[in-house]
Amino acid sequence: MKASQMGRNKEINEQMKDERKEQIFSSALKLFARRGLSATKISDIATAAGFSQGLIYHYFKSKDEIYIQLIKMAFAKLNSAAEQLDALDLPPLQKIKLAYQSLMQGLVTNEDASLTHLLIATAAASDSVPVKAKQIIQEQYFFPYQVMTRIIKAGQKTGSINNKNPKELALLFWSTIRGLSIYRAVHTESFLVPDVDIILEMFKHKEK
Amino acid sequence: MKASQMGRNKEINEQMKDERKEQIFSSALKLFARRGLSATKISDIATAAGFSQGLIYHYFKSKDEIYIQLIKMAFAKLNSAAEQLDALDLPPLQKIKLAYQSLMQGLVTNEDASLTHLLIATAAASDSVPVKAKQIIQEQYFFPYQVMTRIIKAGQKTGSINNKNPKELALLFWSTIRGLSIYRAVHTESFLVPDVDIILEMFKHKEK
DNA sequence: GTCTATATCCAGATAGAC
């Protein structure tokens, strides 16, 4: 067999392996988000992904490893979105508006996005996640808060945002988002997206 | 032995039993809220409460039973508070203000209150709680939303609250509370209570 | 009422056939 062929086969195999892993991640996300790490059985994940329990171990070393990877991916998504928002050339209040709208858009149209937020919320609140996951959470959790605080401070400088404590405002923004994420992940049917203008009232500068 | 004595002993025994149960509930609340149902071992609860693992079964039939009782108690507390708020003779906006302030007060000064909120949030979001717990959640979860919606509608009638969709406003109120509860339960140190006036801006009627 | 010892079960992980 020629070397070039071997290279191609290897590539194809790699690709198939990645697809399998994707399947596993997708099933595991649903289960971990809604049932938690320890209540989710490897066999649940395998069944949901459509193959046998033993095969999981061909792709992952352990249940914890899948969980840790998912946490990594969840934060990567959220924080790169925050980064992009930060970099946009928009007035601060518009950034907040856009952030809220895209987050809600994700919650409503994209079940995975919704579950990703739920996973982050539960993982962050949990005392029983693997050490490695805990480390990732500690390193990454505050990034969106920092971005939001920065945006708020910018808005206060130009006068479009009121002079409340920027950390309190940022905390409120993300608390609201997390609260809504949880609600939405659970009450899929009865979720109606609160009008962005209500949210913005918390931030707007008020004339005396 | 006289009947009156037996009665008294029985009473005292009952009381001691209740105290023991209280100990168990208190330890279990911490653990269930922070680690979840299935990651919490009976032996963890026993150790935290200061006695042997086997003894738990003298007071409770199973781990699930403890959990179910705790869920019941958590909703009883929250919903009776909501009921009291509803009954108060205050203008709607003042009720909202008071609700937020007492909730935050609880979060900051009372660790159990904080954990109770966390327990409700995680239990409601979870797919792996005992059926009985799920039933209780379904029956009781929406009560605070209903109360808040009613208060908001009252305020809209008198003109003190703006004319946004009352269900959206109620959803926002409780989402914010839940988000803050989670944050507080986890980041005990860095929690600063957002000024109530920021919250109220979402509800206030704005002059054109 | 409380403890220790143990039966039982179940889930994670491995081994080995195909």
Place this chain on the structure above:
DNA sequence: GTCTATCTGGATATAGAC
């Protein structure tokens, strides 16, 4: 690569001594 069978550990719940 995929499956079935199995090992192993650990946790719930029970039994029985004190």
